[in-house]
Structures are given as C-alpha cells and as structure tokens.
Amino acid sequence: MDLHSTPKTTIVIFGATGDLAKRKLFPSIFNLYQAGKLSEEFAVVGLARREWSNFTLREVVNESISSANDDLIEKFCKHFYYLPFDVTRNDSYINLDKLLKEVEDVYGIPGNRIFYMSTSPEFFGTIASNLKAHQLTETKGWTRLIIEKPFGRDAASAEQLNNEISQAFSEDEIYRIDHYLGKDMVQNIEVIRFANSIFEPLWNNHYISNVQITLSETLGVEDRGGYYDTSGAMRDMVQNHVLQLVSLLAMDPPIRLTPEEVRHEKIKVLRALKPVATDNASEYFVRGQYIPGIMNDQEVPGYRSEESVSPKSITETFVAGKLQIENHRWTGVPFYIRTGKRLESKTTKVIIEFKNMPLNLYFNGEKDTSNLLSINIQPVEGITLLLNGKKEGTSGEAVPVQLDYNNKNDDISSTPEAYERLIYNCLLGDATNFAHSDEVLLSWKYVDPILKAWQSDKVEIAEYESGTMGPKASDDLLAKDGNHWWPVN
Numbered sequence: 188m189d190l191h192s193t194p195k196t197t198i199v200i201f202g203a204t205g206d207l208a209k210r211k212l213f214p215s216i217f218n219l220y221q222a223g224k225l226s227e228e229f230a231v232v233g234l235a236r237r238e239w240s241n242f243t244l245r246e247v248v249n250e251s252i253s254s255a256n257d258d259l260i261e262k263f264c265k266h267f268y269y270l271p272f273d274v275t276r277n278d279s280y281i282n283l284d285k286l287l288k289e290v291e292d293v294y295g296i297p298g299n300r301i302f303y304m305s306t307s308p309e310f311f312g313t314i315a316s317n318l319k320a321h322q323l324t325e326t327k328g329w330t331r332l333i334i335e336k337p338f339g340r341d342a343a344s345a346e347q348l349n350n351e352i353s354q355a356f357s358e359d360e361i362y363r364i365d366h367y368l369g370k371d372m373v374q375n376i377e378v379i380r381f382a383n384s385i386f387e388p389l390w391n392n393h394y395i396s397n398v399q400i401t402l403s404e405t406l407g408v409e410d411r412g413g414y415y416d417t418s419g420a421m422r423d424m425v426q427n428h429v430l431q432l433v434s435l436l437a438m439d440p441p442i443r444l445t446p447e448e449v450r451h452e453k454i455k456v457l458r459a460l461k462p463v464a465t466d467n468a469s470e471y472f473v474r475g476q477y478i479p480g481i482m483n484d485q486e487v488p489g490y491r492s493e494e495s496v497s498p499k500s501i502t503e504t505f506v507a508g509k510l511q512i513e514n515h516r517w518t519g520v521p522f523y524i525r526t527g528k529r530l531e532s533k534t535t536k537v538i539i540e541f542k543n544m545p546l547n548l549y550f551n552g553e554k555d556t557s558n559l560l561s562i563n564i565q566p567v568e569g570i571t572l573l574l575n576g577k578k579e580g581t582s583g584e585a586v587p588v589q590l591d592y593n594n595k596n597d598d599i600s601s602t603p604e605a606y607e608r609l610i611y612n613c614l615l616g617d618a619t620n621f622a623h624s625d626e627v628l629l630s631w632k633y634v635d636p637i638l639k640a641w642q643s644d645k646v647e648i649a650e651y652e653s654g655t656m657g658p659k660a661s662d663d664l665l666a667k668d669g670n671h672w673w674p675v676n
C-alpha cells in the first residue's frame with residue numbers, strides 16, 4: 188500500500204443533500220484535496236431525491252467549507268456532479284451508470300469507485316442489491332462501499348444487513364465507518380501500548396486495578412430526536428465506539444500491523460467479554476435519562492421535552508457499565524464505561540488505574556495515591572501520567588505529580604479530521620480502522636441481552652440533572668467494587 192498515493196477515484200454519495208454530507212463529508216474531501224491527497228483526477232457524484240443541479244450542489248459544497256482560499260474552493264467544487272436519484276427506482280441506477288461513465292471519461296478514472304451510503308439505514312440493503320443488479324460494481328478498477336452507522340439495531344438485523352450488502356461487495360470491499368477509529372488519539376492507543384516498553388509489561392491484571400472509559404457530551408439530542416429516541420445511548424455509542432475502544436485497549440499485540448492481524452486480536456477481546464444475562468443486567472449496567480438543568484448559565488430542557496421525542500420515552504441518554512474480559516490478561520480487572528448526553532463536559536478519556544504498592548512507606552495527605560495513566564482523546568489530545576513524588580521540603584511525604592504530553596490541537600471536535608482520515612484510508616484500500624462484520628456482530632451479541640432487559644419499564648431508568656456526570660447509580664456501580672470514577676475534566 189502506497190501511503191502517499193492519490194488514486195484516481197469517483198466518490199458516489201447516496202444522501203448528498205443530507206446533514207452528514209454537508210457537515211462532515213464535503214469538508215473532509217476538501218481537506219484531502221487541499222493536502223494533495225486527491226489528484227485532479229477525481230469526481231464526486233452526489234445523489235438524492237431533491238431536484239438539485241450540479242450548480243446547487245457546488246454551492247452547498249462551497250458553503251460547507253471553511254477556507255480562505257477561494258480559487259482552490261472553486262476548482263474543487265467543479266469536481267462535483269449531482270443526479271436526482273431515488274434509491275428505490277430502477278431508472279435512477281440506469282442514469283447513474285451513464286453519468287459515472289461520463290465523468291470517468293472526463294477525468295480518466297479507471298473505474299475506481301467508492302459508494303458512500305449516507306442515507307437512512309433502511310436503504311442500505313436496497314442500494315447494495317440495485318448496484319449489483321445494474322452492474323455498477325463491475326468495472327475495470329476497484330469498487331468499495333463505505334457504510335454509515337447504525338449497522339443494524341441488534342445482532343439479527345446486523346446479520347441480515349451483512350447478507351444483503353455482501354451480495355454486491357466482498358468483505359474486503361466493505362468499509363464500516365466508526366468515526367472514533369479515525370481520531371488521532373484512538374489510533375495512538377496502539378502506539379502508546381506497543382511502542383513503549385514501559386507500558387506493555389504492566390498492561391495486565393498483575394498491575395492494573397481497573398480501566399475507566401468516559402465518552403461524555405454536553406449536547407442534547409439536538410435535531411436528531413427522531414433517530415435517537417429509537418436508538419438510545421447503548422446503540423448510538425456503546426455497541427460501536429465504546430466497544431471498539433475496549434478492544435483496542437485490551438487486545439494482545441498483533442504480530443503485524445495489517446488489518447487482518449489487528450482485527451484478529453480485537454475480535455479475541457470481544458469473544459472474551461463475559462456475557463451479561465438479561466435478568467442480571469442491572470447488576471452490571473445502569474441506564475439514565477436527562478432531566479432539565481442549568482448548563483452555561485442557561486436552563487436546558489429534559490430529554491422528554493426534546494423535539495420528536497416521546498413525552499413518555501424510556502430511551503436511555505446515559506449508560507454506565509462494568510465489563511469483564513475473561514482471559515489470562517484481564518480476568519479480575521473491571522472495565523468501567525460511561526457515556527451520555529447533556530453531561531458536565533465534552534470529554535473522551537480513558538483512565539488506567541494501576542494497583543497500589545503492597546506497602547506505601549510515604550505518608551500522603553491525599554486520600555488516593557494511585558498511579559493513573561490518562562489517554563486524553565478529546566478535546567485535549569495527549570497523555571497524562573500521575574505519579575507520586577516527594578513533597579518539597581519534607582522528608583517522608585509524597586504528593587501527586589503529573590506528567591503531561593499534549594498533541595497541540597485546538598479543535599474542540601476532532602470529527603471532521605476523523606472522517607478525512609477514514610475516507611483517505613478507504614481510498615488507499617486500508618481497512619485497519621474500519622469495523623469488520625465479526626466485530627459488529629460480536630458487539631451486538633454483547634449488548635442485545637442488556638437492551639432486552641431495558642425494553643420493559645421494569646428496569647429502572649435513573650434520571651440525572653443536565654450538566655451533571657450522570658445518575659448516582661453510576662457512582663454506586665463502582666462503589667460496589669470499592670472504586671470510584673476519577674475526574675475527567
């Protein structure tokens with residue numbers, strides 16, 4: 188794989204008039220162009236039902252980009268083409284075939300095509316089977332499929348979707364997006380673990396007490412209430428982003444950095460997760476829902492008053508859980524996870540708490556003397572190591588000392604950058620940072636019994652005030668083991 192190549196490609200976006208295309212995809216493709224990672228021989232074909240023209244799409248693309256270089260933007264936008272398209276209609280695919288051949292002629296593109304599914308998930312199967320039926324995947328070049336989340340809503344539907352798309356694409360042509368895998372510090376987890384001899388020997392149940400993973404958001408559901416109310420935090424964040432983080436943190440070193448070897452190790456972790464039984468779910472998982480509160484001096488509404496959300500909704504906007512990995516490395520080490528909306532801060536952070544010394548001879552005025560390694564994913568990117576050092580001027584006292592390494596990134600959300608990286612990986616044919624079907628299915632199999640328990644309103648949904656770090660039950664979950672959440676701000 189040539190890491191500096193600029194493959195001649197057409198990117199076909201299904202759902203080009205939608206929110207994701209405008210907010211993430213167009214800016215990311217522009218950034219690749221600006222960085223010289225796309226040659227002049229590329230085209231983007233946008234598809235949706237709206238009667239737009241090339242001109243309308245180019246205007247929207249232009250508006251979505253924040254760059255002072257107007258000439259470059261203008262040049263970039265000329266690579267965009269629009270076709271009014273209904274995913275359910277045969278004639279749409281016939282017209283697409285014609286347009287693709289035309290633009291490939293214009294740019295000398297040898298049939299390399301990325302099909303990006305950015306529509307509602309109900310259409311993913313229909314699009315794949317129509318692409319196959321109309322032979323749009325049969326070219327002289329390569330064809331790849333990028334598929335957005337959600338990938339199913341349980342193991343059965345994910346399996347069905349897999350069957351549908353695999354009629355048109357082989358597994359190595361399918362790139363299932365998990366944008367967390369495109370974040371710089373998430374990709375750094377493997378480097379920190381496997382390129383530093385000081386960490387790997389300690390990375391096991393002999394030295395680690397517990398692992399804490401927090402993905403907290405300050406925003407509510409915004410204008411996605413309709414989608415979110417049928418999804419909830421478990422499907423929206425835990426089944427994908429959180430379990431991907433768990434597998435990266437817990438996996439054994441791969442023998443090579445190929446997609447197959449890395450995936451093999453991640454899958455072993457997911458297979459080793461101790462299943463949580465439906466009738467036992469409350470012992471290991473807590474669900475919560477936000478109620479009104481004050482954030483940034485402003486009163487914010489509770490979840491049930493959000494637009495397109497049922498006033499009686501029992502959808503969880505917060506999840507905390509204790510995961511157990513049953514293998515030689517991790518048995519006995521809880522992996523605590525939590526994620527939620529309308530929490531105190533926008534933070535994604537992993538904290539590794541090391542076991543205490545068998546005998547600490549130094550008095551420490553602070554209650555906790557644990558060594559902590561924080562992997563700071565966002566908004567600050569870097570790592571922090573909390574050690575104990577001698578208190579200046581005293582002989583027998585120790586104080587916490589913090590070593591900080593920061594990736595200087597002022598960008599509050601690293602999402603556009605993540606999409607940019609992942610689209611480029613797909614252009615290069617590198618599937619390392621995408622979710623394989625086995626990972627997706629194993630993740631669903633883990634969360635399905637918990638979701639089943641939550642289908643009924645018999646399992647308590649704990650309310651939490653907006654602007655806090657979730658319900659008290661989340662703290663109780665750790666307190667049962669004699670642990671507590673470390674601050675993440």
Ligand SMILES: NC(=O)C1=CN([C@@H]2O[C@H](COP(=O)(O)OP(=O)(O)OC[C@H]3O[C@@H](n4cnc5c(N)ncnc54)[C@H](OP(=O)(O)O)[C@@H]3O)[C@@H](O)[C@H]2O)C=CC1
Nearest residue numbers: 202203204205206207235236237273274305306308335336
């Ligand atoms: N927005 C986000 O931040 C995120 C989105 N996703 C996922 O990305 C996908 C797209 O999301 P988003 O952009 O927000 O959704 P939107 O509802 O904003 O966009 C949906 C797109 O699909 C098009 N569409 C709808 N019906 C048809 C049809 N029959 N034929 C052709 N096109 C159709 C719409 O255009 P038109 O009405 O003109 O046909 C529109 O372009 C979803 O799977 C979502 O879950 C994932 C993570 C984050």
Ligand SMILES: O=C1O[C@H](COP(=O)(O)O)[C@@H](O)[C@H](O)[C@H]1O
Nearest residue numbers: 336366404423424535600601602
């Ligand atoms: O996938 C999703 O992620 C975002 C959070 O992403 P981040 O990069 O801003 O941390 C979340 O808001 C959204 O609900 C979910 O679908």
